[in-house]
Amino acid sequence: MSLVGSLEDLGLVDILQIVSLSRKSGMLMLRSESGDGRIVLRDGLVQGAAIKGEPDDLRSLLLAKGWVDAHGFDRARSLAGDASLALDEALARECALAPERLASLRREHVERSVIRMFGWRSGEFSFEVRDDLSAEDRELFLPSGLNTQYLAMEATRLGDEGVQLGGAEAASDDALEPVFSGEESIAAEDPPFAPPPLPAAAVDALALGTALRVESEEEPADVPPAEEPGPEPAEVVIAGPTAGPTPVAVSVLSDSIPRPAAAEGYLVAIDSDLSSLEWLKASLNGLCTRVHIFQNRDAAFDRIRQYLTRGIVPTVVLAEVSADRSAQRAPSFERRLRAIAPAMPILALRPEHRGESVPDGADGVVFRPNSPTADPKRWHLYRALATRLRSELEPWLRGDHKVTARRRALGALARLKGVSDRLRDPSTQGEVLTLVLDFAAEQFARVAMFMVRDDLAIGMAQRGLRPTGGPDDAGMRAIELAPDAMPELFEEVLAQRVARRGAIRGPRDRALAVRLGAATPREVYAAPIESGGRVVALVYADNLPDEKPLPDPTAFEIVLHEAGLVLDRAVLERALAERG
Structure with missing residues (x-):
């Protein structure tokens, strides 16, 4: 690998x-x-x-x-x-x-x-x-x-302690300065006793690395205890260099509208648009126990990890990025969040004119104005949208929708564990590539597998090609790609031995697309299966005909690595048997 x-x-x-x-x-x-x-x-x-x-x-x-x-x-x-x-x-x-x-x-x-x-x-x-x-x-x-x-x-843990001790000078050069003032450390803001972890929180904190243990914290000696301990007041804090919550001077909602009590939850909102950040700050005031609003994703990621280590699973609202260079980082950031907390609710924030389809990697969609004005005097124009935003966030903050997210996350993990167990089963050694192909078909709409031998890529089997005008398994076995006909994408995968995804680019890529179906996909994926120090097979995948975005391939690539190990073990066992 x-x-x-x-x-x-x-x-x-x-x-x-x-x-x-x-x-x-x-x-x-x-x-x-x-x-x-x-x-x-x-x-x-x-x-x-x-x-x-x-x-x-x-x-x-x-x-x-x-x-x-x-x-x-x-x-x-x-x-x-x-x-x-x-x-x-x-x-x-x-x-x-x-x-x-x-x-x-x-x-x-x-x-x-x-x-x-x-x-x-x-x-x-x-x-x-x-x-x-x-x-x-x-x-x-x-x-x-x-x-x-x-x-x-x-x-x-060390990052938390550094913040508590005021270790700003110890921050690395990579730390980006937040935009707004108001963001304090989680340890400084939280009440003396952390809330007991929910079952979901325990699992998500374990994903960070160790068994979760929530301990009581001693209140600093120089801070007198509150006379009447009670629930922490709801507030909005915005990332920035100055300590202390930022007061919300103007609210989008009318003072005459009765507001329900703040929900018992934590919200982290991320948006690079400054005017949208100000609108969010005003719209979310008093919604839940605490709202954190960030312009920088890395700072937000650190805050989310701090919450998870304390057994708290926040709801994350992540603005969709425009189709520019920064858009390439959006799926990566969502994967980072899923890696540390598979069942944490992640909601896409998008302008109200863009449709309600839920993007890949998100649990739901919420909306903001298309282009919120920077003038608070005109924010009453967005009152209906602010009310809708709050009402759509409340079920997530209460935990009503976490079961759905958890079922999907645990289902994916269960499928990964299932195929891993079957790959390790000695009785399935002859079915390794079939297991890989079937698991790939759960992730992608169309999959084709090629055996690599003597500089040739020879078709082996497929899933989902026939409905889009592609060959069946017999037709796949008739496909033989010589070095001068090797698709550019396959050449790159074979040379670097890493998976690649991207658009159809060269003439040989297009020639392969024609042989696999009647349409050319916008985005394709290819990955190697390695054994004995070389690539023995290639997996091709796309999402024709619907052209949905390709899913996160992390789980599939773990299966590919396991398949390579199983093939290595089979070769070694055969060699030992022949010598014995």
Whole structure:
């Protein structure tokens, strides 16, 4: 398996989750404006990490700590070589360093390096499957790896503590300055005792990485307790550098309209349009326990993760982006949210003139004015739309609609687990590619599979091609793509060994589309199945004839990785049987 891409499209949390699920070993390289780093993984666990410019071997790490001098370390290394000792034992003899101190130092170094890299939100990454490591890497290797989900939770915890301690100076260069004033840390705003987690909250917090544990917090000594503890007042806070809630000076709703009591819920709204943000602030005032409004998605993502670690599942309202360059990041952001909280409600916010179809990845749709004026004196024109927005959000905040979202999320997980179990079943080894094809047909409208052999792509089987004028299985087996007829998309997948999605581009792509049906799809997907260090099959997919947006392929790609492992195991078993 290999992964190559952009950190804007796939964050480090997502990358580590994919590698962890597939239990792969190798080197993950990151390059960003904040620095270059590498993470060593063994069977999906983090066993080493380093950042360029910082200590990356045991000698430099011990010298930086002041625990040994250069001559002492060199004497210990020489002793280890001459007497065939482990380096840790030689350091204990020459420098009086206990093995427990060295183990603690290694773990601290790995945790600190990975947690720093979690803050890199832009740049490039590549993951290379490999088992060989340099001697320097092995010196800082942990004997047992760290769970990637634990590291994600630890990063969130340390981020919370940094905010509580006023550690603005500790923020990384990647942190983007919020737009409005008013956003405080979750720890500073929440009441002294966190609410008990709902069952949904427990599952979503577990998706971040560890068993959820909500603990009571002590109230700061310099803040006197309230005379009459009660529910937290409803308020709207807007992300920005100045602490303290932003007062809502003007409301879209008329004062003469009676308002119901605030719902017991938390809302996070994200919209890059400034006038829309102001309208949202005024429209959502008093709707629920707390409303957070962000212009920047990364800041909103951090706030959502803070809520989840406390057992609170917020409702997310995410503005649809226009069809420009930024639109490519929208599905990626939704995937990041689904990765940490599969059943968290995500509602698309769109201008009122655009239809009510629910986009892929969202649970519902809510509406805002087409172009809200910046003049609050004219906001009474949007009163009906504000009332509709509040009424449509209330069921989500109460939790009435979470069952539907959870059923869909758990259903997808159940299907993934089911096909994974069947792939691991020894009795189904001869059905691996059929299982992959059937699972793909659950995700895409049309699927075709090609065997790769001797530089040829030979059709094997299909699902869904016949209704759109394509071949049946017998017709698929008659398709043979020589190197000079190989579609451009297939060439890219074969060369880079990674899945690709995009529009039909070249003449050979169009020739394949003609052979597979009567219409040319707007967007197609292709992915490799690897075994024995090479691509043995290609999967093609599209969504003709309806042309719905292609779904998130993460679950399918996990199945592809598992299928490759099963094929590898079958080859090894045959080789052992022949030698026996």
